[in-house]
Amino acid sequence: MITFDDVVKVYPGGGTAVDHVSLEVPTGKTTVFVGPSGCGKTTSLRMINRMISPTSGRVLIDGEDVAGQDEALLRRGIGYVIQHAGLFPHRTVLDNVATVPVLLGKTRREARAAALGLLERVGLAPEFAQRYPAQLSGGQQQRVGVARALAADPPIMLMDEPFSAVDPVVREGLHREFLRLQKDLGKTIAMVTHDIDEAIKLGDLVVIFRQGGIVAQIGTPQELLSDPADEFVAEFVGRDRGLRSLSFDTAAELPVKPVPAELVVDEAGRPLGWRTGADDVRPTGGTFTSADTLRLVADLAILSPVGIAVRVDADGKADGITPHHDLADYLAARRG
Amino acid sequence: MNLSYLFDAAHWDLGASGSIPQLLLSHLWYVILALAIGTVIALPVGLYIGHTGRGSFIAINAGNAGRSLPTLGLLMLMVTLLGLGLLPVLIALTVLVIPPILTSAYAGLRSLDPQVVDAARGVGMRPWQVLTRVELPMALPVLMSGFRSATLQVVATATVAAAVGLGGLGRLLIDGLAVNDYSRVLAGAIVVAVLAVLLDLVLAFAQRWIVSPGLRVSR
Known part of the structure; x- marks a missing residue:
């Protein structure tokens, strides 16, 4: 020292x-x-x-x-x-x-x-x-x-x-x-x-x-x-x-909501995109795991066409979503 | 005027007193002595000033004053004070040698990248190690150019030794002039010039040998 x-x-x-x-x-x-x-x-x-x-x-x-x-x-x-x-x-x-x-x-x-x-x-x-x-x-x-x-x-x-x-x-x-x-x-x-x-x-x-x-x-x-x-x-x-x-914080404790039907996934459950119309599927813009940082989650929520970040498990299977207002609530609660 | 004196075999007889080889050797001897004494005096002083940055006015003024001193005048003064002999000649020539060596040693050290010197201290070199392992090797190109210019000057000027009765190639000039033998004067001038060029070549090779290739490469 x-x-x-x-x-x-x-x-x-x-x-x-x-x-x-x-x-x-x-x-x-x-x-x-x-x-x-x-x-x-x-x-x-x-x-x-x-x-x-x-x-x-x-x-x-x-x-x-x-x-x-x-x-x-x-x-x-x-x-x-x-x-x-x-x-x-x-x-x-x-x-x-x-x-x-x-x-x-x-x-x-x-x-x-x-x-x-x-x-x-x-x-x-x-x-x-x-x-x-x-x-x-x-x-x-x-x-x-x-x-x-x-x-x-x-x-x-x-x-x-x-x-x-x-x-x-x-x-x-x-x-x-x-x-x-x-x-x-x-x-x-x-x-x-x-x-x-x-x-x-x-x-x-x-x-x-x-x-x-x-x-x-x-x-x-x-x-x-x-x-x-x-x-x-x-x-x-x-x-x-x-x-x-x-x-400096991971998404480990960030609450997620269940994956909705609008998220299109392949047979292994990996996200392909968001259905925004009958024939319209738009890319998710990326996914996060619980080991990633909150900064990445915020980034994904901002970039997402629907304002929702998608979480995946270790196999890449979609296992939850975080809309940007949920993230904002989480951050506000964490501070208080 | 012609080259008959220079090419007369009788003048190249090593055994004959006053022959060109004999004068050349004594000339070379004065040059080497003056360079050796001058280096022993000027190098440590220049390195000290350059390393510490103290007394740089000495380096600058010694350089200027030394260059403006007329060697022949100084020699006559020394002879008046000390009498005839080798000593007054050596003093006059050494005074000529000191400024370029002192100034180049000082300038060589001052011109170094301060970051490198800082690093040398920072890794734990003692002041003496900084000087000998980093500053001196890096300053060698500048130092050698000072030494070469001192050598050229002293080779040319050592001819004054003949003016006070000593040997050296100046004999050919002084004696030749005294008896209006311009062929002899020309021989003296040519041998001095050739000697100067040869010595500079030797030093140029020495410089290539002792200066690190790392200081020559460019990016």
Whole structure:
């Protein structure tokens, strides 16, 4: 666990970058620092591995103040990923990944062998090993950056805007792989982003900073969406936060009505469409299962030609329907 | 004016004192000494300034001041102060070598992508490791171009050694002028030029050898 204990950072010019921040980054979880530029999120992150020293207050890792630790040794024990990957251009991909193990005293041969395995882990084919960073795309460089940070298997990872320098399609792929990797590895991750959607998607816990280095709210993505602390947070998480907050609940407890005769099904009971006239059958627009999110149910109800979402069981057989006003009643009841 | 002096076999007799090979060797010796001393002085200072960012005005002003000092004038001053010998020549030539090496070491480090240097610190390199494993290898192309330009300058300028009674290819120029033997002057000029080109070629090959291919590839 990483603990910020009343941390302040004032720059000599007089600007306050971080203003009395106290928070905890729980072990094995992803905690995302998010906020507008100049809110102190990156400064806070960089105080964890002593790239920046606090003016006052303490940063502790598992109860131990980082200020008392040897800088280089501390950093070798913490994975570090930065925006443009910051790969060493004069070293091959393999040697970039092998950097920290070599610093820790492994032979180059051992470190390279382990590095090869890591490349595969982050989704890079072995033929990339002998290339140089300039020969890779931005997304590939970022994968190498993650592999380099993972090479010494550190319990903690710091990621400073790791996905912001790549295009949206590549970012989407990197997000998926990040979530897959983190599910396997369970690292304690502190990540900085300015993108609230990214924070909500990747974070177990989200810390929202506001201008002047003040923490506006700390909570799970769901808490931030459903219960923003103030106007600033509500504005920052976005206008459609109500709809997005539905992504965190499944339809397991959503009541359904029996399937009516207007729903045309095939011999296996799978829905084909809605009968809206004698010869007129219109597509349902999709179905949901009880494991899907309420957001999908809302989406289906809106898209449906008759305003009704269709639930199916594991075999795809229609087993219930939810008209949009039933969904609205359910949501209203749940809130109250 | 003709090439008779240059192509006279008697002038290429290694054993004869004052022969072209002998003058060439002594010339090369002055060049190597001046480059070695100049590098030992300028490289650490330039790297320190570039690495820390402290005292960059020294790098910039040393570069400008050094370039504007007339070597021959400086040599005469040194001879006046120290008397004849190798030392005043070496001082004059070293002063010539320092600015390009110091400036290129400084500029080479300053021009690096700060993100990469940040990453080097962030993964746990100590300052010395950041310098030797990341900054220096990345700055090598700039550093080598400074060293090559220092080499070219000192090869041409080492001819002044002859003006104060020493050897080197300057002998051919000074003695040739003294006795109106322009064929000898021409021989001296040609050998100096060829030496400069050859040394630059050697350094160009060395540069290909020591600079990482990763710094040459383009996307």
